[in-house]
Amino acid sequence: MSANPAAQTSRAPSAAFILKKSLISALVALVLFSLMIGVRTEAGPDGQLTYWTRFGDLAVMVAAVFGGSILIELFRQWWGPVDTARVVPAPVQNALAFGGRLVAPVLLVFTFLVPVLFYNERYILDLAILVLTYVMLGWGLNVVVGLAGLLDLGYVAFYAVGAYSYALLATNFGLSFWICLPLAGILAAFWGVLLGFPVLRLRGDYLAIVTLAFGEIIRLVLINWQSLTGGPNGVTGIPRPTLFGIPLTPADDGLAAMLGIEFSPTHRIVFLFYIILALALLTNWVTIRLRRLPIGRAWEALREDEVACRALGINTTTTKLTAFATGAMFGGLAGAFFATRQGFISPESFTFHESALVLAIVVLGGMGSQLGVALAALAMIGGFELFRGLDQYRMLVFGMAMVLLMIWRPRGLIGHRAPTVFLQRKEAISSDLVKEGHG
């Protein structure tokens, strides 16, 4: 009957295969859901355990899993083999590549225009500031994790050092934001070196664990050193930044009064937006410059092969320390900005969750890629806000999106490495060749 008997025969066993696979899925669902859905327990009026069964719901769930997995398998068969010729034709691919080159400049111009476009939408401006803070943190951590290949799970420690440096210097000594900003960076870098010395003998998992501990130690010190940091109450009344000494307040000497315009609290938000944008761009610029300098190449070489580095006379200890210090410095700058934006900081803002989030941004973006980190920060922070309407399913959807993305692009959004120097042509290096580093 069929014009293609080969296809017929190849499809015949697949029906049994689909059925088998779906049955297994249904069985797993039955085992899982029999307790989760099948039996409902609740505390009775006198505190005793009452329970009742919901076998109808259970049957519906198992049937749904069974039917769903049949549908998914059929869909996969229909979709055809993945590894044959590319579906996307060459001209479209070229257009995509061209578009890809435009992403960064377009994104940059758009970012500059955000306060103009959304001047009256306070929510979007606040969100944009938050995203940019994480872009900066991501770019800072990218130096340590993406370039030098050192897994740092305690990055939030440097963020905290920067924030508390500014908060304490400003509230105790009345120093201005612009003086404290470099000081916060230097102090964080100093802590980076301090952490680095004992830790850099360790490699891989051991390094990750110790940096994780360091992040927790900093947080615990902040909680317990009440006389200095105010403990769990944090530091309040952190001064807002000024524009060359002119405060952005409704007072007579404020910027609005001086310019003769009506005061609006949005001025300060826009000002903060441009401060963090400038800081983030500084981070980006310095990182891009460093990559093309011997120190940046040594970081990447360290990620590729530490033994070969030593054989070439590279002092791996100082190279790692500079990576730690540079990353910590950017974290400290971002921390100082965080403190001045919030006006209040407490140890609660510097939990492991923050380190994990920044690390996820770096990994999701594609380790070492500046654009990838920026896109990932946008997706992680901005995307998370998008799902706000989903209430308690937000985490679920978000987690699923991340899993799918990691299946689709296991090496991150931008999974290739741009060479730092070239003779004839600048060609991206496939991420399959680039090592992740192990220490």
Place this chain on the structure above:
Amino acid sequence: MSGDHILSVDRLSMRFGGIVAVNDLSFNAERRKITALIGPNGAGKTTVFNCITGFYKPTSGAIGLTHDDGHAIRLERLNDFRIAKLAKVARTFQNIRLFPGMTALENLMVAQHNALMRASGLTFLGLIGAPSWRTAEQAAIDLATTWLDRIGLLDRADDAAGNLPYGDQRRLEIARAMCTEPALLCLDEPAAGLNARESAALSELLLSIRADQGTSILLIEHDMSVVMEISDHVVVMDHGVKIAEGTPKHIRDDPKVIAAYLGTDEEEAIAVMESGT
């Protein structure tokens, strides 16, 4: 035999727990000459290399290196990166250790790290793009280009090192070691896995390095055609001790060497030799 030794290994021993990998080994490598270290598998050759290049700390013994200007350095007192940096000893690895995700050119730029770090004013001059840094960087690119040209990889300069064919990777690793401008180049089985044509090209490259750069070379090699063709001096090891040393011709006819390689005793080896000729 001239007494101008660049490297002198004196009563070197290396133990790992109860295992004696190298036992009381002494030999010299002459300046601007190619010295080969040969021996059967497990003879302790790579251990000697790792001691010389600082990856292992020898249990006992001394390793002395004398630069052209007479400056003498005790290698056993330095650790690995200082041996490469101060004593100017460069090495390659038995299993190639390039930076696979970086381009061939970048690999050679990393090799010039210490010189470039000085030129970039420990990064600060480089960060502001000082003219002195720009000229130094161009000079480094030029040196790398020269070496890429010499190993015939100029047109693949911008390809990832991990994407190069095996033979090219071997040559690139040698070029990378040479970009550190070493006084002594240590090669651990440079011809391993190469075909006959590639080994011939390798021999030519090593001879030209000796002639043009005046670099002294110490190599471990199993490929006897390469050893016999280019070495000036051969040291034979077996079970951690030196069993013979001399010119390639002298070594080739030494029954002790043949016995070691065939895994038999000396009398049998002599019998084999005689029946063969």
